[in-house]
Amino acid sequence: MKLPHASDLIPKLKGQHVDLYLDYDGTLAVFAPTPDDVLPDERVIGLISQLADSPNVRVSIISGRRLGHIRKLLPINGILLAGTYGVEMRLPNGEEVHRISYEAIRPTLDGLKPRWQGLIEGKEGFYLEDKGWALAIHARRAEESEGLQVLESAEKMLTEELLGEHLQKIFSYRFLEVGPRNADKGHALRYLFEHYHWEGAVPIYIGDDDKDEEAFQAINEQDGYSILVSREPRETEAKYVLESPIEVHQWLRGLLP
Ligand SMILES: [Mg+2]
Incomplete structure (x- = not known):
């Protein structure tokens, strides 16, 4: 229309x-x-x-x-x-x-960051972006099946318990982000x-x-x-x-x- x-x-x-x-x-x-x-x-x-x-x-x-x-x-x-x-x-x-207070979410992101870093270490085409209030993995340039595999493993770490009341995950094309719900x-x-x-x-x-x-x-x-x-x-x-x-x-x- x-x-x-x-x-x-x-x-x-x-x-x-x-x-x-x-x-x-x-x-x-x-x-x-x-x-x-x-x-x-x-x-x-x-x-x-x-x-x-x-x-x-x-x-x-x-x-x-x-x-x-x-x-x-x-x-x-x-x-x-x-x-x-x-x-x-x-x-x-x-x-x-x-x-939202930065302190309410940053310790969780700090804990997650090295775990996500470990997932992409030594692999081609990945980029971990630290946005302060959010963390994101970009896999646009990664080989497709490896990209998906890594994003799935990264997403598995985002348990309900980890996300708590303040964080949410956003999964889109070759991209995963965790950041404030609001x-x-x-x-x-x-x-x-x-x-x-x-x-x-x-x-x-x-x-x-x-x-x-x-x-x-x-x-x-x-x-x-x-x-x-x-x-x-x-x-x-x-x-x-x-x-x-x-x-x-x-x-x-x-x-x-
Ligand atoms: Mg715009």
Whole structure:
């Protein structure tokens, strides 16, 4: 099904307060082949600063990246920055909030790390990524049957007891991750609506990938506008579409006075 283009919304938003939530990669900035090498983009910083200065708009950025990285990409005061899918946040007043304590999960990850390391040691094509709040094994470049075998052995270590109440596992194509259960953009938005609700403002979320679907749901529950960034039609919870980060920039400029 073809979604309506989000430009239809701009006239409706004139004179309204807009509570704006934005993904970063693939939404504000074009994807880089190696995400760690992404540098701050002056155009993005300029636009977000202008929006943040507008009294009609409140800006929050919600990313899967670490908060420390997002801070470097968007060195702007007075906006909310959320990293690790909303687990770690910096509020507009500069205060930091962790929706789970690092100490509640890190000892478990520290215990698991050498065991996972042992599984991939000496094997080709594996990569163990320590994301601080999460650990992941990437097996994309491994030989297929060995890749599966290793991921299965790694998953067996993730017993109910080990995961406890705070951790969850995510198994996807040649990839296994263990991280906080509340590392979820939908959870993060519901938390923000509850604690930092802006009465009378229209909530809007713009994002491009499958980790944004939970956020679209949370926005729809609030009767806000959920906007997918995609060139191709696809299965989504979003109600509107923009084609590319360039269109996102144009659209956001439409919110400026
Ligand atoms: Mg994205």
